[in-house]
Amino acid sequence: MLQKLIEQQEFENLEIAKEIMNEFEDYEPVVAIINTNENDEPSRRYINSKCKWLSEYNIKPVVHFVYNDVQLVMKIQELNRDNRVIAIIVQDPFGVDITIPKQEVFDLVDNDKDVDKLRSNFYFDKDYNNLPITSCGLYKIINKLEKNKKVLFLGNGITTNRRLYLKMFDEGKFDCRIINSKTPKESVDELINWSDIIVASSGVPEILECEGKIILSPSIIKTDDGIRSDLNELCYNKNLTHKKIGGIGKLTISELIKRVWEMYKYR
Structure with a gap:
């Protein structure tokens, strides 16, 4: 039963994404993924999976590698200013050379580009979305x-x-x-x-x-x-x-795809 529920939810998420994607068939939203942990195999594997699925739904993933606090802050600020970028993901876990607390890093991402809703202002948000x-x-x-x-x-x-x-x-x-x-x-x-x-x-x-x-x-x-x-x-x-x-990967990836297209439509 559990797997059936997951597949049903995945289908619902992707149907919403397809509907918006067809409405804007000539556009390719850009998602920036920041990797601070290049040598971490699970992170690299997970990012590759995200990129594969995003691409299949006409979303352009761009991976940015940063290696210290200064580069991380500068990259997030740069992406916040870039109008081509619809969503920003800072891949967790962070690399060992990143000393800024996670919440401070997530709060650097502009509110309207925070696809994962990790900014402090979402902490007590009542909307499950x-x-x-x-x-x-x-x-x-x-x-x-x-x-x-x-x-x-x-x-x-x-x-x-x-x-x-x-x-x-x-x-x-x-x-x-x-x-x-x-x-x-x-x-x-x-x-x-x-x-x-x-x-x-x-x-x-x-x-x-x-x-x-x-x-x-x-x-x-x-x-x-x-x-x-x-x-x-x-x-x-x-x-x-x-x-x-x-199983749960289907939920995460399909929700990400849906959110990116919703962010593009309602920006």
Whole structure:
């Protein structure tokens, strides 16, 4: 059922994008992607995937490499002034030579070019469409599941869980809890047993289903045993039945494509 919901949402997002794209068939919106972490394989792989999908929907991705704080600030300012650029993405995680706090970096992007809605002014926005891209996809899927479920957020990252948790907690449709690396092991185990749905932090897509639980994890790692989720070990060992790679990526990419075309249409 979960995979079917994801594919349905992907279809809805792309249909909206196609409708706008056909309306402006002679135009090619430009999306600037800033990579501060050139040697990080997952970041590079994720950017390549974004570029591939954006190009298929007549969006021109342009990747900019920067290597220090000064270059990063100057590049964002330059792209803010460039009228050809519809959207700006600063790829997370940042490189080791970037010392500016993440939120300060995201706040440098102009409000009308912040496709991922990571600026501070979106933090308490009530519109779910102004959640970060991955959070928005997860929000739509979770809200199509049975209400009154207990949702546990593993991790408090700015690009995914933190904003999604605040939104869902505020709405009160689900009983929500959030934990981070400082949460005691005993509490983590207790909360995992308590939960019906677990949302693990962000990264490359993966979905896992547990017996009696659903785990949404956009993050994977490779081990000697193959590909598995980069989840808390306690969670990973909870009676896993099967896993499917590539689910949440469909939500993220399709939401990105939809947002870029909407930004172009309504700019």
